[in-house]
Amino acid sequence: xxxxxxxxxxxxxxxxxxxxSQVIMILxxxxxxLSPTExxxxxxxxxxxxxxxxxxxxxxxxxxxxxxxxxxxxAAYRASAVYLSVQWLLYPLVWxxxxxxxxxxxxxxxxGALHHSAHRLQGRLCLxxxx
Numbered sequence: 001x002x003x004x005x006x007x008x009x010x011x012x013x014x015x016x017x018x019x020x021s022q023v024i025m026i027l028x029x030x031x032x033x034l035s036p037t038e039x040x041x042x043x044x045x046x047x048x049x050x051x052x053x054x055x056x057x058x059x060x061x062x063x064x065x066x067x068x069x070x071x072x073x074x075a076a077y078r079a080s081a082v083y084l085s086v087q088w089l090l091y092p093l094v095w096x097x098x099x100x101x102x103x104x105x106x107x108x109x110x111x112g113a114l115h116h117s118a119h120r121l122q123g124r125l126c127l128x129x130x131x
Contacts, residue, residue: 025050
């Protein structure tokens, strides 16, 4: 999958921000799952804030980098970013509505199925992109 920095020198701040935010997001989800019920929503919100940081970096800094590399890369980046934005938004929604959160549905429709489908769809998206 193409990134916004495909032909440019890597910038440590953007990369560190993305990785750090994702680590916080993942650890917040893990802590939320392991926490007593009354503490889960605090960790859920912390993970959602980290996701907002990822979105900002992806749609501001990295998108600007993609735009200066030409229309083809910009289009490929935008398609990937839209897919990832929607896919990543589903994780907190499934968590909140599923077994760990409000329990509106059970484990068969939980995060495992979402994670499995995410990888399959992302692979197909990569195959459809030119270049």
